Amino acid sequence: MKTEEIIHLIRTNNLMKFYKSKEWKELRLQALERDHYECQSCKRKGKYSRAQNVHHKKEVKTHPELALDLDNVESICIPCHNEEHKRLEKYIKKKKFVNEERW
Numbered sequence: 001m002k003t004e005e006i007i008h009l010i011r012t013n014n015l016m017k018f019y020k021s022k023e024w025k026e027l028r029l030q031a032l033e034r035d036h037y038e039c040q041s042c043k044r045k046g047k048y049s050r051a052q053n054v055h056h057k058k059e060v061k062t063h064p065e066l067a068l069d070l071d072n073v074e075s076i077c078i079p080c081h082n083e084e085h086k087r088l089e090k091y092i093k094k095k096k097f098v099n100e101e102r103w
Contacts, residue, residue, distance in 0.1 A: 003068065010064035018060070018067065027068050028054045035075035041084070042077060051075035055084060 001021050009018045018024060031054045042049040055076040058066050066072040076084070 003065075006067055007064040010060050010067060013061075015060070023068055027070060027073065030070060031073045032075050034070070038075060039077035039080055040074040041080035049077040049080070052078050053081045055081055 001023055006018055006021065006023065009015070009021075032051060035051060037051050039049040039051045053076050054073050056063075056067070057072050057074060060067045063072070
């Protein structure tokens with residue numbers, strides 16, 4: 001698949017076809033191998049976690065030309081990926097401030 005075709009898929013919101021493409025699968029594997037299957041987000045925090053996902057640093061929807069750029073992706077674990085995209089915020093109830101004096 002040509003780069004123009006991939007950009008067209010992204011711009012027409014056909015992301016599933018992009019993520020199933022041979023080109024993405026190859027780039028994904030390159031990123032995981034480059035990063036030794038370690039979550040780069042956890043690594044920056046001084047922790048270790050095995051990476052299962054590859055994350056675009058600059059979103060493909062806003063930067064489709066960088067969709068297959070190895071420098072624009074990093075290996076990341078599922079919890080960090082969810083945090084990066086704020087996927088779980090709607091399920092987390094925000095705690096209200098409670099006065100420290102409890103009668």
